[in-house]
Amino acid sequence: MKIKYIWLLFIVFGLTACVNDDNSMTMEPAVELTAGSADFSKFVAVGNSLTAGFTDNALFIAGQNNSFPNILAQQFGLLGGGAFAQPLMNDNFGGMSLGGTRILNPRLVTTGGAPLPLESVIGPVMPTTDLLVNNPTGPFNNMGVPGARSLELLAPGYGNLANFPAAANPYFIRMTGATPDATVLEMALAQAPTFFSLWIGNNDVLGYATSGGDGSSPLTDVPTFTGAYNAIVGALAGSGAKGVVANIPDVTTIPFFTSVVHNELDPSDPAFAPQIPALNAAYAPLNAAFDFLGVPERKVVFSDTEASAMVIHDESLANISAQLNAVLQGGGLDPLTAGLLAAQYGQSRQANETDLFTLLSGSVIGTLNETYFNQLLMLGVPAATAGQLAVNGLTYPMEDQHVLLPSEQLEVKTATDAFNSVIAAAAGQSGLGLVDANALLTELATGGIASDDFILTSDLVLGGAFSLDGVHPNSRGYALIANEFLKAIDAAYGSTFSESGNLVDIGDYPTNFSPLLQ
Numbered sequence: 001m002k003i004k005y006i007w008l009l010f011i012v013f014g015l016t017a018c019v020n021d022d023n024s025m026t027m028e029p030a031v032e033l034t035a036g037s038a039d040f041s042k043f044v045a046v047g048n049s050l051t052a053g054f055t056d057n058a059l060f061i062a063g064q065n066n067s068f069p070n071i072l073a074q075q076f077g078l079l080g081g082g083a084f085a086q087p088l089m090n091d092n093f094g095g096m097s098l099g100g101t102r103i104l105n106p107r108l109v110t111t112g113g114a115p116l117p118l119e120s121v122i123g124p125v126m127p128t129t130d131l132l133v134n135n136p137t138g139p140f141n142n143m144g145v146p147g148a149r150s151l152e153l154l155a156p157g158y159g160n161l162a163n164f165p166a167a168a169n170p171y172f173i174r175m176t177g178a179t180p181d182a183t184v185l186e187m188a189l190a191q192a193p194t195f196f197s198l199w200i201g202n203n204d205v206l207g208y209a210t211s212g213g214d215g216s217s218p219l220t221d222v223p224t225f226t227g228a229y230n231a232i233v234g235a236l237a238g239s240g241a242k243g244v245v246a247n248i249p250d251v252t253t254i255p256f257f258t259s260v261v262h263n264e265l266d267p268s269d270p271a272f273a274p275q276i277p278a279l280n281a282a283y284a285p286l287n288a289a290f291d292f293l294g295v296p297e298r299k300v301v302f303s304d305t306e307a308s309a310m311v312i313h314d315e316s317l318a319n320i321s322a323q324l325n326a327v328l329q330g331g332g333l334d335p336l337t338a339g340l341l342a343a344q345y346g347q348s349r350q351a352n353e354t355d356l357f358t359l360l361s362g363s364v365i366g367t368l369n370e371t372y373f374n375q376l377l378m379l380g381v382p383a384a385t386a387g388q389l390a391v392n393g394l395t396y397p398m399e400d401q402h403v404l405l406p407s408e409q410l411e412v413k414t415a416t417d418a419f420n421s422v423i424a425a426a427a428g429q430s431g432l433g434l435v436d437a438n439a440l441l442t443e444l445a446t447g448g449i450a451s452d453d454f455i456l457t458s459d460l461v462l463g464g465a466f467s468l469d470g471v472h473p474n475s476r477g478y479a480l481i482a483n484e485f486l487k488a489i490d491a492a493y494g495s496t497f498s499e500s501g502n503l504v505d506i507g508d509y510p511t512n513f514s515p516l517l518q
Contacts (some may be wrong), residue, residue: 002015021281027483030495031499032500033078034500035493036496038195038242039194039493040080041082042193043076043193043194044143044195044197044241045069045072045144046184046185046196046232047199048146048202049144049145049147050068051144051199053067053070053144054111054472055473055478056467057107057469058107058108059094059171066475067142069141070084072482075486076501078270085138085142086142087136087138089129089295090129092107092131092518095107095125095171096129096130096131097129102126102127103131106119106125107468108467109121109512109513111469116300117462117517120517131174135175136174138177139190140187142417143187145158145171146169148169148172148203150200150224150228151226151228152169152233153200154228156181156182158183159180159181167251185235185487189239192242192485197246197485199246201423202248202249202251204225205251205419209257209404210256210399212402213400213405213411214399214402216401217347217507219415220239222413222418222422225422230426233430242432242492244485244488245426246437247419247420247434248416249416249437249441249442250416250441252409252412253442254445254458254466255460256359257358258460259359259362259460260357260359260362261357262357263310263351265302267306276303279302279395283300285331286300286341286345289328293327298317300348310350310351310357310379310393310398311395312348312349312398312403313348314348315405316405319347320346324358325338325339336381340379340381347397355404358402358404364402368390369390369392372390372396373387406460436484444457444463444465448463451480451506456476464511475509476506479505479506479509482504483503486502486503
């Protein structure tokens with residue numbers, strides 16, 4: 001019996017030891033949060049709309065409060081970071097006025113479906129942010145200026161109301177106060193930052209892309225970008241501040257370019273289906289001419305069983321208007337009709353999966369192109385015929401501003417790659433942290449990013465990462481970006497935000513704001 005009890009004691013002792021060991025494992029102290037070699041006491045963020053907290057196609061208080069720099073500042077506050085002032089708008093409508101006249105529209109909202117203008121849901125509103133009467137008083141730690149290109153951070157007078165609208169930015173006008181000709185960089189440096197973030201260069205490619213490469217917003221050339229970026233980084237890092245920079249995402253991966261597909265014409269659509277036989281009959285003479293001219297790939301045929309591609313203008317195609325005119329007249333068409341069709345379809349084709357359509361094109365497809373309709377009327381074309389020839393995407397080729405062609409996508413990629421090389425070199429030379437925003441947004445677009453019990457993707461409205469404008473992140477997306485900045489800071493300066501469990505919980509941040517938010 002004694003031997004038996006002795007063995008029981010050993011067993012109990014052994015179990016107790018195991019419990020104690022387990023407890024000791026679970027009770028080990030967490031990694032301490034430290035700043036490493038960084039000093040967060042004075043943090044200044046420099047950039048464009050992505051830094052400002054722009055979301056849902058507007059700047060408004062709730063979005064600004066969830067800007068990634070403001071989220072960073074809250075985490076920096078755990079390590080002695082100071083107050084973080086932002087040039088807050090006056091309401092949650094978004095939009096802006098100049099002396100009572102609206103110059104920028106309120107934000108977009110959703111009621112569960114496609115993005116809608118705020119006023120279409122709640123009725124007319126008057127933005128209370130007015131450049132003439134209620135600009136905030138700085139200095140501002142958040143120096144994000146929506147719309148700014150790299151060179152414009154160095155431009156004197158960019159915040160001077162006297163230069164608006166030709167050469168001044170309304171968001172920066174609100175920030176300059178008594179120094180209207182100061183540059184963004186000068187105002188950032190005047191605060192003597194100990195730490196900075198810089199995310200600039202997106203607009204140097206984005207404007208070209210979102211305008212379909214139509215020439216209204218050209219790409220910044222590489223030498224100009226290189227000079228501007230190196231000057232900005234050189235001045236910030238040269239002041240003695242440490243910092244973190246981010247590169248430029250591939251803009252063609254954002255929902256602004258992935259939400260409208262090339263074959264939007266669905267035969268199950270009761271508005272489109274009845275038109276299919278008449279459309280195919282109308283295109284028959286043109287298709288015969290395309291065959292005769294040896295360009296059958298330009299033929300247009302609409303299917304009554306599967307989705308059909310839209311008709312687009314493709315400036316990269318050879319212009320065969322003159323040849324087409326001759327063939328059509330030779331086939332029996334009168335000179336006026338042949339000339340109109342030749343001019344209209346001399347550089348046209350049906351779209352394919354390599355073409356990217358802007359988000360704004362979705363509201364244009366199948367509508368009357370009033371400009372072309374009126375031109376036809378002035379030429380003496382009967383209204384009924386003019387109306388048939390002027391339907392966007394069906395009979396009138398979608399115009400350049402709505403489509404980013406493969407050749408234009410290549411231009412965007414070439415510029416983005418060149419700019420990102422400049423950014424990486426500047427970060428390396430100055431010993432800065434580097435956020436690979438390009439890889440992050442590509443991951444969102446290709447497979448999504450898992451977090452807790454949800455997956456963020458780049459889908460519009462329901463993806464959880466992008467706001468309703470299809471370009472800017474929503475609050476949850478900005479929180480995701482803030483975490484990437486914190487990880488890059490850890491890697492560069494030995495801080496422990498990630499190891500100590502002090503990344504932010506992105507699930508705490510909203511994906512959409514209520515239309516009633518004011």
